[in-house]
Amino acid sequence: MADVAELAGVSGQTVSRVVNGNDRVTAATRLKVETAMKQLGYRANIAARALATGRFGTIGVVTFNLSAVLNVRIVEAVVTGAQARGYSVSIAVVDAPTEKDVRAAVRGLTDRAVDGVIVIEARVLDTPHLQLSDEVPLVIADSKAAHRHPTFGMDEAAGARAAVDHLLELGHATVHHVAGPAGSNPAQRRRAAWQRLLKRAGRAIPPPVVGDWSPRSGYDAALRLLADDSVTAVFAANDQMAVGVLRAAAELGRRVPDDLSVVGFDDLDFAPFLTPPLTTVRQDLAAVGRRCLEHLIAQIETPAGPATAAGTSRFVRPELVVRASTAPPRR
């Protein structure tokens, strides 16, 4: 910076002003400084700026298991949005979704250099008022709002309701469920909504089979489920497991949708091209990511800002997409 200042014949402070948007600098001096910067290939040292300002221009994202499509979509939306707003994004992946690990990851991130943190799927059950960090604004992307931090997510119950209602309206006596893992909030909420709906409709509530989101677990679950001939409708907690269910049905000679109706959740890009095309619940996860980001940046840039973003709807409603894997029961 000193070199630039000297070459341009101004003070370092003026260079700083030119670099940091338009304070009040004459067009002439601005030009001088800019040409000097270009000539010297000057690039600001972000560490020094951070040290001087106390801000980093970076937000952190904590997630489990990047390879879960669900999480990646949110991360992508956050990264894209953050770039557009001039922030960069640091990512931390946590192995186990325990409170300890998450907190450690958040600390790792704040130890590093972030102005705010987004935690995807806090997953820490039995922690009514989780306080992950008080050093830095923190937003949670999850479908459960029982945290002390602003939370945005999907309306899982609405999604599950759409799926179950659809199957009941088709005339199925009840709906079986292949649930997601016990530690996952979305899984718990989908399962709870499914159960609540059956109860309200006065239907039998068969024990759910628990999977781990993977196609294999869906396959295994369906193998068990379909041992019972009376099963006519299965609601899988995600599309991947639904793939496994379809496979198991094919192997057992149960035709979908004639003998068995299947509904997934997520509407992954392959869902329309399965055999048969999968009826599923579409989630706009990018919207969740964007909302988290907006809220976080608002908190960062106006620290006294909107404490909880009252007024903005916090849970995005998913939408049922009916394809060819569901039909009325044949008997």
Added chain:
Amino acid sequence: MADVAELAGVSGQTVSRVVNGNDRVTAATRLKVETAMKQLGYRANIAARALATGRFGTIGVVTFNLSAVLNVRIVEAVVTGAQARGYSVSIAVVDAPTEKDVRAAVRGLTDRAVDGVIVIEARVLDTPHLQLSDEVPLVIADSKAAHRHPTFGMDEAAGARAAVDHLLELGHATVHHVAGPAGSNPAQRRRAAWQRLLKRAGRAIPPPVVGDWSPRSGYDAALRLLADDSVTAVFAANDQMAVGVLRAAAELGRRVPDDLSVVGFDDLDFAPFLTPPLTTVRQDLAAVGRRCLEHLIAQIETPAGPATAAGTSRFVRPELVVRASTAPPRR
């Protein structure tokens, strides 16, 4: 830091020594400092450290399209490995894979604070000796080595060869190809290898149909391809497109594998559970990510280090997984 030093009755420099691993500090003073740190909740300011050392403890990753499963797997491996080595990871997503955009992203990252950069799939064709940055070590994850930076990737040709050989050995007269997008190196290399193999085997080389990796594009491509009754074998450049091919075959009444053999590429988790289970080429992308990271960190930590990692194999060999979507032709 000053507070800690005062409380512990030592100098700031001694605190610094305790914080940064074991220089040479008496066990007694170390203990004093550590208790003082704990008591005051001291946490080092990373911006100040970066300013003083010129190092950031962060590596940057540039990628297109995080939602491509392929890329995510690499990113995940990089993030996990980086964490284990004490680095954090910043991610930049580039819209268009042009040289200009990539270079801008790399600059954006280095403008920020990274000690090194990994670019996933450089994709800049017609740039024989791409020089993305000379300010910072840079490693490319791609299947084409014509860059001026160290490159690690898959042996795409070997993968394609395994797929095509498998189909030819089954007795198919030739193999049709649903290719990936023109701008993608892996797509180009898979396509080139497919073509080369058919030529070497003296088979007809049907014009490939180009998709964009999505299931939909695979579906569209297969619809066109299967208009020709003589098509008995299709090699899709990835599993997603293979899903579309399977769907198109089902709609057109072509049974797989009896009437039509299909091979994919990637071995995504749902591949074994498609109808029929998909024969495909398994790629260990995590290994690619790990190698990139190792090489990058080596360059960062020993700047004069291994200029091109001579000796380590740079391209991971994929492996054919035969399932039920391939069989000898019936006629």
Added chain:
DNA sequence: GATATGCATGTTTGCGTAAACAAGAGGAGC
């Protein structure tokens, strides 16, 4: 024409840390 006002620019200072150098204490070797 003198004073007030506003705006562009310069000067000083501090952000929190680690590197380089300096100093002191203790022990080994002769």
Added chain:
DNA sequence: GCTCCTCTTGTTTACGCAAACATGCATATC
């Protein structure tokens, strides 16, 4: 018993930038 060396600890300084304050000049106001 003296010198020399080694090991621990302290002191000084620089990293590159922006905030706060200071200056000086030009214009407006009466």
